[in-house]
Amino acid sequence: MSSSPRRVPWVVKYRPKRIAEVVNQDEAKSKFVSWLKSWPNVKKKAALLYGPPGCGKTSLVEAAANEFGYDVLEMNASDFRRASDIERIAMRASRASTLFGKRGRIILLDEVDGISGREDVGGLEAVLRLVRNTNNPVVMTANDPWDPALRPLRGNAELIEFKRLSKRDVVRVLRRICEAENIICEDDALNYIAEKSEGDLRSAINDLEALAIGFRRVTLDVAKTLLRPRDREHNPFETLRNMFSAKYCWQAKISLSQSQLDYEQAMLWIHENLPNQYTDVEDLWRAYEALSRADVYLGRIVRSGDWDLLAYAVDLMTAGVAMAAQNNPRDKYRWTKYSFPQKLLLMARTRETRAVRDDLASIIASHLHVSTTTAKNDVIPLLKIIFTLNPKYAAKLALGLKLSEKMIEFLAGPNKTLVMRYLEELKRKQSEVARKAEEHYVPRKESGENAEEGSKVKHRATRKKGGGLLSYIGKSKQ
């Protein structure tokens, strides 16, 4: 092959043909293979393979397709922008048989994190439609599955994680290629290339190829002079690891500048994971002291518009936090399972409920002439009690305050159906009473409370304005 006239890049040439050739990733392989084999009898018709670049996501898809006899229809980020393109691909894929009479087609959407939520709404929707209605397995790949824009896709796909490859894995592959290509490469040089790649096998192979062309012999010196450290953005987990374990301030600071996270997201991630990393309360306090000061600077930036202050915020949130582990310095290096900022999840999950609560608060506020805060703090908790403990009475209140079904659900929780049933009864009664009142219409009297229930309801509006209520009060004062 090496003598073939058209030079194929090594990354293509040595792409795995069989699943077994995909380096490492055993967990991901077995998960993916069993999903693909059971298709279409699977819970989710799409799979989202995620992990750092060059760890074998696309390779696995191609190897599996090759082994099980699928065609791969590939699209990448730039195609996602147009809904029509996505639909065309989907159409092409769904045509019953292929030229080669193979078993089926895998639709591969590479690098879906290239879809931006705001600009590519149409594209994202088309992808979602495809994922939901597809007649073919849809496989997506992404580096950062936590991108907020991907949330709808995450929910509709089997999530399969790929791990960053170890240096040893990378070295092993490089060595095999060297043998196949007849290249002499020093072990130190291989190690150096692998180390620089930070687990990105694709970039390691590209580096090796670049060094080997024309040299045939790769030494550490050559590698060191020719290879520049790659600028790669770290995912949140790597960012946190680098930041906490920084020995010097500059390392901590650089962890943020090399991160996919912007400073606001980083703030949330650090905040979430601080207590997991630092076990000593004094260290934790020092770290929070720094983080909260950084937050103060961010607030000042918003108020003053002075972006020069950002530097100090960054210093405090990175170096300030990293240098806080003084009682238990080893905590800095402790392996910690980092988690996604819960606040974002919680806010997303409760968005609708909070909107209902706020609407309810403004209804109460206008009835009682209080602020919505007072309504939330003082009145809603009491209403909740009434709605959970006395659904019959709750229904009357729901009618009087004109609460929506959502509000009733918010207040009554599991009792909602009960309250709704009583409410229906009340409404029936009310219209019956109104009908009767119309039948024997008598001119309205001033004393609301002596009248039969029917006319009381009919004249509620007037009573509210004066009459009935005033007479209540007048009576009490006698």
Add this chain to the structure above:
Amino acid sequence: MSSAIEEILWAEKYRPRSLKDMVNQEEIVKRLMKFVEEKNMPHLLFAGPPGTGKTTAALALSYDLYGEEWRKYVLELNASDERGIGVIRTKVKEFSRSKLPGHVPFKIVLLDEADNMTADAQQALRRLMEMYADNTRFILIANYPSKIIEPIQSRCAVFRFTPLRKEDVIARLKWICEQEKCTYDEEALEVIYEIGGGDLRRAINILQAAAALGHITISTVYKVVGLAHPREVREIIKLALNGKFVEARERLRNLMVNYGLSGTDVLKQMHREIFSADLPLPEEMRVIIADYIGEIQFRIVEGADDEIQLSALLARLALLGRRYNIKL
């Protein structure tokens, strides 16, 4: 309880509509009635603790001045719900253009919780009051008159509302119970008074919830209050002092997101808790914590993030808990 088909909140249902129906704050009511009689009044500032009749007096005054149509001539604003003085200015400007009632030479802008406005916003408000003085009167309502800037105070007739007397609160509760035909233990009403202090609105709200549970007893009252306001903030403080930072933060988050409490709300409650006698802390520690709570509140007011600042406070509590060897 009443057999009507619809029900509303008792605090609304039994709010006196006219000044002559008000049973408290006699001196104030007398002077307000004079304003109605003469169809003339200065700007007013009603100050006093919550639930003492400030809003009721303002609404009753409006009702007596304008009659059934009063809503047309009163612009009701709540300073803590309006987004800034700019919004208030626009609304007042628009309102001042609407036509005057025939028989009264002015309209009323009712601004509740005015003490929640910043000093700057109050300065702007003062200019508004001057600008529209020929056809508009302002009634400002505040819990703390000291938080109203001097120039506004000097432009207003200030009325100080005092907390309601125990017997007045209980009499009112009893009367409501009679109207609603609900039965009660005498002591239960006393407990409601004690919980609410002189805050009649709060007392009536509690009464309604307790009545929904049946015969009103001390235990139903406590049940209602306990369920409505679980001592979540105290629990959070305790967890933090005991070094259980992660749990404390979790519950804090929950409190803020699910109950919709703002950072400042939580801080105010914390401030109350740390001085309460049944939280056994070394006295000097209470002061240290108070100082820090103040610092955090200042930061939040300055525009910092609620959750991060409060978490820093919890971390500080955890540290103090260890230093003072607190076990709660």
